[in-house]
Every structure is written in C-alpha cells, then in structure tokens.
Amino acid sequence: MSLLEVEDVVVRFGGVTAVDHAGFTAEAGRITGLIGPNGAGKTTCFNVITGLQKPNHGTVRFDGRAITRLPVHRRSRRGMGRTFQRLEAFGSLTVRDNVRVARDIHRGIAGLVRPVGTDVDGLLERVGIAAYADERADSIPTGVARLLELARCLAGQPKLLLLDEPSSGLDESETQAFGELLAELAAEGRGIVMVEHDMELVMSVCDDLHVLDFGKVIASGPPAVIRADPAVQKAYLGYADESDDTQVLEAIS
Structure with missing residues (x-):
C-alpha cells in the first residue's frame, strides 16, 4: 500500500x-x-x-x-508536513524560535494532545543552519530560509x-548537501x-x-x-x- x-x-x-x-x-x-x-x-x-x-x-x-x-x-x-514555494517563516522571530513554535504547536497544550520530543537545536544542526539560530528569520538568506522551513516541518515528526x-x-554545494x-x-x-x-x-x-x-x-x-x-x-x-x-x-x- x-x-x-x-x-x-x-x-x-x-x-x-x-x-x-x-x-x-x-x-x-x-x-x-x-x-x-x-x-x-x-x-x-x-x-x-x-x-x-x-x-x-x-x-x-x-x-x-x-x-x-x-x-x-x-x-x-x-x-503530513509541507513547505511552500513562497517562504512562510515568522519574520520577527529568531530561526530557533520559528522551529520551537512549530514543535509546540504539534505538541499541543502541555504536551497532552500530541507528545513530541523534538530537539530544536538538533533540528537546526541537522539541516545545516545552526549558525543562524539567533538571527531573525527576516534577515537570513533565502537558501537558509528554505532550510528553516524544512526544520519546522521536521519538528512535527511527519x-x-x-x-x-x-x-x-x-x-x-548547499544543493548537494540538501540532496x-x-x-x-x-x-x-x-x-x-x-x-x-x-x-x-x-x-x-x-x-x-x-x-x-x-x-x-x-x-x-x-x-x-x-x-x-x-x-x-x-x-x-x-x-x-x-x-x-x-x-x-x-x-x-
């Protein structure tokens, strides 16, 4: 199936x-x-x-x-998780907080709806954007923002x-690493x-x-x-x- x-x-x-x-x-x-x-x-x-x-x-x-x-x-x-052709990050939040918000939404109220043991910094490391963790999302390069969207998707463990x-x-080189x-x-x-x-x-x-x-x-x-x-x-x-x-x-x- x-x-x-x-x-x-x-x-x-x-x-x-x-x-x-x-x-x-x-x-x-x-x-x-x-x-x-x-x-x-x-x-x-x-x-x-x-x-x-x-x-x-x-x-x-x-x-x-x-x-x-x-x-x-x-x-x-x-x-099911999705990224968009048009970037959809929260521009006023840091890269780390964007992923944290995604994790918390999937976790639900007090973790009761859908427990998610996601390591936010671990996700940033995995997609290769840990160096941008404290940067505002509206200040990062487009390629980094694409990887941020992927990290947010992965926060929900799809x-x-x-x-x-x-x-x-x-x-x-970034495309090769992404592949x-x-x-x-x-x-x-x-x-x-x-x-x-x-x-x-x-x-x-x-x-x-x-x-x-x-x-x-x-x-x-x-x-x-x-x-x-x-x-x-x-x-x-x-x-x-x-x-x-x-x-x-x-x-x-």
Missing part, C-alpha cells in the same frame, strides 16, 4: 482546468519528484493533498485512509514531507514528495518521478526512463529527440 495515493483529481478555476484527472502515488522510504513546466498544476496538486484546495473530483488517500474531506490541521496531525521548490536559493539530507530522511522511512525545477537534483535524488503537463500526468517512472520519454521532452522543449538525452536534460535544467 502506498503512503500517498492521488486518484483521478480534477481542479477547475472557472473555465480553466488546472488539474485534469491526475493520479500518482508516493511510497514511504522513497523520494518522489513531481515535475513539469511552469503552470502544469504541480502546486495545485500539493494544495489538494494538504487540504488548501478542494478538488472538483477525485480522492486523496494518506496512510491507507481517505483524507479528501479532512481540514488542513487534521492532515498535519496524521503526519511521515510524509511535501516540499515545494525546496532548493530555490541554494548554491551548488544528501533528503536521502537520509527517506532512509529513515519517511515519504518525500518534491516539486522541483532543478533537474540535476531531481535526477540524482528521486527514486520515482511523475510528470505533469497541462494538469495531466503524462509519464511516471524512474529518472532514467523519464529522461528518455519523448512525451516529457516535448512537454519541456516543444519537440522530442530521442537521440540526445544529455542535451534534453541540460535544456530542462
């Missing part, structure tokens, strides 16, 4: 179909990439999965149970991480679903890929298969040339 199942989801905004009968899965202990050109419907799918967007049709299952009608906070309590453009703002961190998190049994435009990162860390184009899933499979798929090449580049996969990958990235 898959940790996450998205089945036949449709989202319409007026006369525009943003997600068109999309379906895909994500497994525990694996990194799944959700990729596609700008406007393909990737973030809308994330919004449906996390409860920010009600679908016109379709079903979302998490850990074997239908959650399509559940509100956001109940999905979070079941073990089973599933949904990461929207998580490497944006990271330099090459290694994702692999470690997945190895601990978490499911990770990532919307990402850095194709070098996607192809190096993802176990499975689902490609969206105009709201439809046009291809699913391991990175090597996706890279050679003519439909994927056409979606990104407007044409398919199976003779030069390397050139296609460079163009996509």
